[in-house]
Amino acid sequence: MKKMIFAVVPLVLGIILLIASKFAPVTVQDNGMIDEPYFFLTPVGALLIFVSVVSLIITIISNAKQGITKK
Template sequence: MKKKYFIASTPIFLGVICFIAKAIIGSNITPDGTLEEPFFLIPIGFLLFFLGIVSLIGMALVSMMKKTQVSN
């Protein structure tokens, strides 16, 4: 895999790690009745995941445009 695709796909891996960390950490209820959970990992995971998808699509489009310009 080319280096630019690896860099573009890194946010996807980080997003998946956020979801896995949320599942591993879990949630609990304290004795006073409040819920403790790592909720911040969910939006960060979605943001990183979709940022990675957009960057991969952008890299693929740029690569396709460069190939068509070279062949013409």
């Protein structure tokens, strides 16, 4: 169960970052350029979710292998 914490924490952080990026202020400058100061939240959130999914898959596979070898 402790291994699941390493998979769930990045998932929660990634979701929080993606939600926060939606509430970040976005302005359009006079010359038409978009000024998005918190743009980094979107790729970092997506990366954390990806890491979490990979970690969950590895944890589930390792738990399944341990369950098979114990029987």
